[in-house]
Amino acid sequence: MDKKTLEELKTRLLEEQKRIQDELGAFAAKDPNLKGDWDSKLPQFGDRTSEQDENQDEVEEYVDVLPVEHSLELRLRDINLALEKIVKGTYGTCEKCGKEIELERLKADPEARTCVEHA
Ligand SMILES: [Zn+2]
Numbered sequence: 001m002d003k004k005t006l007e008e009l010k011t012r013l014l015e016e017q018k019r020i021q022d023e024l025g026a027f028a029a030k031d032p033n034l035k036g037d038w039d040s041k042l043p044q045f046g047d048r049t050s051e052q053d054e055n056q057d058e059v060e061e062y063v064d065v066l067p068v069e070h071s072l073e074l075r076l077r078d079i080n081l082a083l084e085k086i087v088k089g090t091y092g093t094c095e096k097c098g099k100e101i102e103l104e105r106l107k108a109d110p111e112a113r114t115c116v117e118h119a
Contacts, residue, residue, distance in 0.1 A: 094117075
């Protein structure tokens with residue numbers, strides 16, 4: 001891979017990393033003790049009966065948000081991994097077979113960890 005392409009992909013990874021961190025930050029609080037781990041703020045429950053309906057909505061909303069948060073965390077993890085590989089000089093090789101990952105695949109998905117065959 002030429003240096004220019006690598007720089008382009010690195011820029012995209014950094015932009016995506018920032019975007020996902022912002023998105024996670026919008027509904028999650030980062031635990032300063034666990035790098036890269038995000039905890040959702042649990043909804044606050046009132047104990048008055050009149051608030052029960054409202055709380056029910058909050059719970060449903062919270063449950064809906066978890067799969068989204070989880071997939072964002074997984075993408076962020078892969079992006080961080082890709083950025084680490086750029087530093088180490090191992091970026092762009094398949095984790096399964098060690099061959100170079102197709103450039104078209106990396107352009108579509110810069111955090112890809114495997115070649116098309118091993119996707
Ligand atoms: Zn492979």
